[in-house]
Amino acid sequence: MEQNELLKQMLLPDGDSSHSLSVAFAARSGSGKSTLLTRLVMDARKMEEFKETRFIYVSIKQESYFDAPAVSDIDSMWKQLEKQPIVNFFPPDPEFYEVDIDEIIESLFKYHDRSEGGYVLILDDINIVKGFDSRGQPSPSVKKLAVAGRSMGIRGVFITHRIANLPRIMNGNTSALIMMSVSSMDIDYGKKIFGQDFTDLIPELTDYRWAYVDLINEKTYQFNPVAR
Ligand SMILES: Nc1ncnc2c1ncn2[C@@H]1O[C@H](COP(=O)(O)OP(=O)(O)OP(=O)(O)O)[C@@H](O)[C@H]1O
Numbered sequence: 001m002e003q004n005e006l007l008k009q010m011l012l013p014d015g016d017s018s019h020s021l022s023v024a025f026a027a028r029s030g031s032g033k034s035t036l037l038t039r040l041v042m043d044a045r046k047m048e049e050f051k052e053t054r055f056i057y058v059s060i061k062q063e064s065y066f067d068a069p070a071v072s073d074i075d076s077m078w079k080q081l082e083k084q085p086i087v088n089f090f091p092p093d094p095e096f097y098e099v100d101i102d103e104i105i106e107s108l109f110k111y112h113d114r115s116e117g118g119y120v121l122i123l124d125d126i127n128i129v130k131g132f133d134s135r136g137q138p139s140p141s142v143k144k145l146a147v148a149g150r151s152m153g154i155r156g157v158f159i160t161h162r163i164a165n166l167p168r169i170m171n172g173n174t175s176a177l178i179m180m181s182v183s184s185m186d187i188d189y190g191k192k193i194f195g196q197d198f199t200d201l202i203p204e205l206t207d208y209r210w211a212y213v214d215l216i217n218e219k220t221y222q223f224n225p226v227a228r
């Protein structure tokens with residue numbers, strides 16, 4: 001698949017295409033997820049189709065490779081988005097991670113028509129948040145993002161350490177899975193959650209190599225590491 005086509009399928013919040021559901025990144029700690037995501041967003045930003053798209057990067061670890069201002073409340077987030085297409089959101093207090101994420105989602109649903117190009121809400125290290133495991137129930141707002149974001153031009157990007165961290169609700173509401181090095185235990189979860197067999201793929205994903213799994217057409221594309 002051509003790179004621009006891939007970026008549109010993966011990130012464009014255009015509601016119309018069968019691929020504009022949420023996407024999930026799954027890979028071990030330190031395997032290059034945040035680096036890859038940042039590169040893909042920067043490449044997408046160069047495309048005409050993404051000219052009006054706004055990106056909100058929520059980093060629970062309070063770090064980001066995006067050269068963009070960091071905010072920690074909703075008002076500042078919207079102020080930044082009026083000026084700039086990318087904002088880093090650093091939730092300040094572990095006690096309120098879930099609340100902060102829910103508020104961002106609710107606010108996007110309320111004001112989604114402010115950007116013609118739609119919104120991409122990236123939730124990095126979401127595995128830290130309650131409800132992110134195959135048994136857990138994510139919050140009603142997170143469910144809403146996964147289920148109803150598409151028709152509002154809001155695209156959720158969930159970044160987690162393991163396929164096992166993705167709640168069952170993602171099955172049927174995720175159009176692609178981006179995988180880097182994951183635990184071989186995730187073979188089971190790939191089957192349970194997405195009905196996909198990753199037995200042959202997982203050993204290939206070493207040294208920052210990655211794969212794009214199109215869950216709509218059930219096709220897998222493998223890639224060499226991105227340049228940092
Ligand atoms: N494509 C790449 N080529 C070379 N080195 C890379 C690449 N991607 C990441 N790295 C190296 O790996 C380190 C970890 O990358 P990154 O922070 O993206 O991983 P991560 O999966 O997001 O980690 P964490 O789970 O801790 O958030 C980076 O500091 C960088 O040194």
Ligand SMILES: [Mg+2]
Pocket residue numbers: 033034035124
């Ligand atoms: Mg990271």
